[in-house]
């Protein structure tokens with residue numbers, strides 16, 4: 001197994017855009033946040049607290065089972081339980097996780113084998129949570145379409161609503177890292193290595209343990225103060241392409257903690273496999289050229305899964321402009 005690599009500490013930031021979904025002008029703030037950061041925090045999100053707490057307690061129960069029991073739900077090829085190894089190409093982190101397809105009814109058998117006799121409750125907990133989060137993601141995407149003055153409000157959200165949408169749901173658990181216990185040198189170790197998310201949009205909720213960091217345009221890293229009552233949203237690679245680079249897919253990572261466990265749940269809203277991912281004609285101004293070669297989500301995903309976490313996956317699809 002490869003060593004977890006030490007990284008430089010980042011500063012905590014209060015500059016992360018905060019979007020209040022109950023405010024009438026949220027669409028303009030959303031567009032600005034996607035352009036400048038590709039990342040923002042959402043409050044007044046409408047996801048019921050009970051859905052969040054039920055699923056979190058189910059997850060905590062699962063991760064506290066003996067290792068041999070958890071391993072029965074793995075390896076995550078492509079879905080199921082994973083420990084330290086992320087993806088198929090040798091990436092490792094201080095993390096264990098559950099990964100599922102997010103459409104209702106998907107991976108039901110897998111869930112049944114993972115959660116045993118608790119299946120009914122857990123399946124409901126996952127379905128309730130994922131459908132509420134997906135609804136909120138669609139609302140955000142519709143506000144973004146409005147903010148961009150696109151006539152077809154559901155131009156992005158219809159891709160998540162499609163029955164064939166290739167969306168994922170992941171629950172990550174970062175146990176306290178013994179190597180960092182009592183460490184006074186401010187060292188950091190990687191929980192989940194730096195990357196961008198390939199899909200359209202990712203919606204993350206975590207408990208109150210810090211760890212998530214995002215990279216700013218100048219390449220510096222800032223720590224995201226945790227907030228268990230809010231959601232954090234990332235622009236994914238596909239939304240960057242659909243907006244011809246106007247929205248930025250944010251690089252992010254998670255650092256391990258020496259004393260507290262972090263539990264995060266992320267919904268990755270993706271398009272159907274056959275969907276052509278290309279800049280929207282309505283967003284192209286004048287003679288503006290597409291910055292990307294044409295590809296389908298299937299082609300992008302196939303290429304992404306051949307690469308390491310930190311690789312620039314979109315680079316392979318960028319057009320070389322003279």
Ligand SMILES: C=C1C[C@]23C[C@@]1(O)CC[C@H]2[C@@]12CC[C@H](O)[C@@](C)(C(=O)O1)[C@H]2[C@@H]3C(=O)O
Nearest residue numbers: 086087088091197198304305306307308309
């Ligand atoms: C190293 C990898 C893990 C990943 C698949 C990949 O080959 C490259 C993209 C990775 C990523 C990042 C965001 C999500 O956590 C994820 C589920 C996804 O869709 O792309 C993971 C993949 C994974 O863990 O399988």
Ligand SMILES: O=C(O)CCC(=O)C(=O)O
Nearest residue numbers: 170172192212254264266
């Ligand atoms: O666990 C987290 O907080 C973020 C993880 C992440 O970025 C991912 O799973 O893609």
Ligand SMILES: [Fe+2]
Nearest residue numbers: 195196197252
């Ligand atoms: Fe991510």
